[in-house]
Structure formats: C-alpha cells, structure tokens
Amino acid sequence: VQVWHPNATVGTTVAGDPNGVAGWTNVNMYIIDNGNSRVLLWSPGASVGTTIAGTTGINANSTSSFGQAWTMAVDTSNSRIYLADLWYNRIMVWPFFANDSSYIIPLSDIVGVTIDIGGNVYATTHHLNTVTRFPAGSTSGTVIISSGLSLPWALRFDQYGNLYVANTGSGTIVMFCAGFAANSTGSIVVSGLNQPVDIAFDSQMNMYVCEYGNHRVVKLAKSP
Known part of the structure; x- marks a missing residue:
C-alpha cells in the first residue's frame, strides 16, 4: 500500500501484501489483508497496522473469519465495517476489534458494498448486474437497480447523496x-x-477511480 500526496510523482510504501485498500477516513486507513484473512487499521505514521476484524491466517465460512473480500464500507460513527465476502456470498457487519461479526447479510456474487447516511446498505452483484438495498439492521434486501449496469464492482455515495457505480464491463462510472x-x-x-x-472522493468533490486494467488511479476534477 502506498500513500501519494497531492501532485507527488512517487508514493511512499506504508504496508505490504494487501489485496485491497478499503478506505481512508478521519486520517486512518483501513486495509483488507486477504492474504492474512483480516482487516487492518493503519494510523498515520504507524509502521504496523492493528487488526480490527477477522482471524489472522484463518480463512473460513464462520462469523469470526472471512474468505475473499475486495471492498468494504467503514462506519466510523458506529465503529463498524461492512465487508463484502465474495467467497462466501455475504456481507459481514463487524464492530471494530470484535471477535465476531455482529450479523451477516447473505448475498450471492457480491463484490461491492457501501452505506448511506442513514446506515442503509447497498451492494453490487457482479454477474447479475444489479444493486440491492438493505434497510439499516436488516438482512432482507430489495433490488433497486437492475438495468444500465455492466459487471458492476464498487459503489460509493458522494456528500450530496448521489450514488456512483463502477462498471468493469463497460469501463464507465454511472x-x-x-x-x-x-x-x-x-x-x-x-x-x-x-x-x-473503486471510486473515492476528496473534500473538494474531485473523483478518484482505481483503474485496474491500466494499473493506475485516475483523478477526475469536479466540474466547474
């Protein structure tokens, strides 16, 4: 994992061997470390991360472990994460530093997960080309988007409540x-x-897109 400061031409390595960086919130970084079946919290300037979810080295279909996750949503207000476990077809809702997830939302073919300001959960199903919404605290969801998507991956809300979905199949953001x-x-x-x-926004509403096919991050400035 590398930190890139604005206008920098090189990054600084702060962590090794992760499968995905899930977010940067309130200056802390949250890393999905699939190789060790855990989620790490990495504070600024730290040389090591702290495990906040998962059981190090144990990949299992249980409430205390996960299989393979590529995205997650971080709810710092309630100190918990929503982890999209692709291998075991579920969203795991995990309080920080807990030994077990608090509850599990079953969903086949899930790759992306996010939450809105009300705590409602939204998830993409990759090959079904849908987005499903789960009311806060519920394990029963409703498909709310079923057209216009092509192998959707990550999805994110901006500060105004607009939802963005990354389509890996069509190379678009909707x-x-x-x-x-x-x-x-x-x-x-x-x-x-x-x-x-993946998609992220900074405080100025510039968009950052992780472009897997070109091995780069693209910055898209906010429209005037």
Whole structure:
C-alpha cells in the first residue's frame, strides 16, 4: 500500500501484501489483508497496522473469519465495517476489534458494498448486474437497480447523496441522483476507463477511480 500526496510523482510504501485498500477516513486507513484473512487499521505514521476484524491466517465460512473480500464500507460513527465476502456470498457487519461479526447479510456474487447516511446498505452483484438495498439492521434486501449496469464492482455515495457505480464491463462510472427511483438507469458521468474497480472522493468533490486494467488511479476534477 502506498500513500501519494497531492501532485507527488512517487508514493511512499506504508504496508505490504494487501489485496485491497478499503478506505481512508478521519486520517486512518483501513486495509483488507486477504492474504492474512483480516482487516487492518493503519494510523498515520504507524509502521504496523492493528487488526480490527477477522482471524489472522484463518480463512473460513464462520462469523469470526472471512474468505475473499475486495471492498468494504467503514462506519466510523458506529465503529463498524461492512465487508463484502465474495467467497462466501455475504456481507459481514463487524464492530471494530470484535471477535465476531455482529450479523451477516447473505448475498450471492457480491463484490461491492457501501452505506448511506442513514446506515442503509447497498451492494453490487457482479454477474447479475444489479444493486440491492438493505434497510439499516436488516438482512432482507430489495433490488433497486437492475438495468444500465455492466459487471458492476464498487459503489460509493458522494456528500450530496448521489450514488456512483463502477462498471468493469463497460469501463464507465454511472451516477444515480440522490433520491433516485427504483430501477432508474442512471447517467454515465465517466467513460473510456479500463476496468474501474473503486471510486473515492476528496473534500473538494474531485473523483478518484482505481483503474485496474491500466494499473493506475485516475483523478477526475469536479466540474466547474
């Protein structure tokens, strides 16, 4: 894992051998370490991370372990994470530093997960090309997007409540405006990407896209 400061031409390595960096919130970094079946919290300046979820070295279909996860949502207000466990077809809701997940949401073919300001959970199913919404605290969801997607991966909300979905199949980012109706098609806001797999925003609403097919991160400045 490398930290890249604004306008830098090289990054600084702060962690090794992860399968995915899930987020940077309140200056702490959260890393999915699939190789060791755990999630790490990495504080600024730290030389090692602290395990906040998972059982180091144990890959299992249990409440205390996970299989293979590529994305997660971090809820710092309630000190918990939502982990998309692709291998075992589930979302694991995990309090920080707990030995076990507090509850599990079953969902086949899941790769992306995020939450809105109300704690509702949204997840992408990769080959079904859908987004499912789970009310806060519920394990029963409803498909709210079933068209206009092509092998969706990550999905994120911006500070205004708009939802963005990364389509690895079509190389696009699709936006659904805040309060969108179920089964809306959304609007393509970015195209021409090579397998986008993650999305993030900074405080100025610039968008950052992890472009897996080109092994790079693309910064897209906010429109004037």
